[in-house]
Amino acid sequence: DVKVTQSSRYLVKRTGEKVFLECVQDMDHENMFWYRQDPGLGLRLIYFSYDVKMKEKGDIPEGYSVSREKKERFSLILESASTNQTSMYLCASSLSGEMSYGYTFGSGTRLTVV
Amino acid sequence: DAKTTQPPSMDCAEGRAANLPCNHSTISGNEYVYWYRQIHSQGPQYIIHGLKNNETNEMASLIITEDRKSSTLILPHATLRDTAVYYCIVLKSGGGADGLTFGKGTHLIIQP
Numbered sequence: 001d002v003k004v005t006q007s008s009r010y011l012v013k014r015t016g017e018k019v020f021l022e023c024v025q026d027m028d029h030e031n032m033f034w035y036r037q038d039p040g041l042g043l044r045l046i047y048f049s050y051d052v053k054m055k056e057k058g059d060i061p062e063g064y065s066v067s068r069e070k071k072e073r074f075s076l077i078l079e080s081a082s083t084n085q086t087s088m089y090l091c092a093s094s095l096s097g098e099m100s101y102g103y104t105f106g107s108g109t110r111l112t113v114v
Numbered sequence: 115d116a117k118t119t120q121p122p123s124m125d126c127a128e129g130r131a132a133n134l135p136c137n138h139s140t141i142s143g144n145e146y147v148y149w150y151r152q153i154h155s156q157g158p159q160y161i162i163h164g165l166k167n168n169e170t171n172e173m174a175s176l177i178i179t180e181d182r183k184s185s186t187l188i189l190p191h192a193t194l195r196d197t198a199v200y201y202c203i204v205l206k207s208g209g210g211a212d213g214l215t216f217g218k219g220t221h222l223i224i225q226p
Binding site: 004033035042043045088090092102103104105106107108110 | 148150155156157158159160163205214215216217218219
């Protein structure tokens with residue numbers, strides 16, 4: 001039973017392209033997050049959202065934007081893809097104030113920018 | 115959030131118990147200990163969490179020392195599919211809106 005779904009498992013894009021990564025959760029969670037994961041650097045938070053139409057910058061927001069028009073969907077946008085954005089992108093969600101199940105992650109999107 | 119320290123790697127024989135340690139000496143009274151694991155090329159998976167009492171679920175047991183400065187995750191009968199990177203994290207209660215900070219974790223290798 002998949003609860004956080006990322007639209008693509010693997011993606012190859014050209015430098016300069018606008019890239020959309022989509023994430024959908026079916027658990028009615030308020031909070032959603034986008035991370036990137038690179039070897040030796042661990043998980044780094046790009047953006048998160050704690051409500052519809054709300055967004056907050058994480059640790060590395062440069063070169064990215066996000067959109068949350070509906071509670072269940074959180075999109076990550078690379079305005080003009082660059083090779084240094086080649087990475088594994090992970091979406092996660094959580095409930096506010098209730099930590100019983102922690103964070104639920106999607107399977108990840110491995111993006112290659114050429 | 116408090117910082118955690120884990121060994122970079124561990125080996126364990128298949129069928130034996132895997133005991134993964136974590137130090138979190140600066141943990142605050144309202145911070146929980148969470149464990150996640152990440153199997154190669156997949157998203158992190160929640161395993162278990164606790165505040166001060168020992169916890170057990172279908173995946174693992176979590177032993178937290180009385181002073182809460184360290185904990186141990188126990189996989190009672192490790193299988194090859196338990197080979198993964200295991201992350202120990204401390205989070206404030208009600209911190210559902212805070213992003214997670216994953217360290218480098220422990221790479222657990224289960225040997226046949």
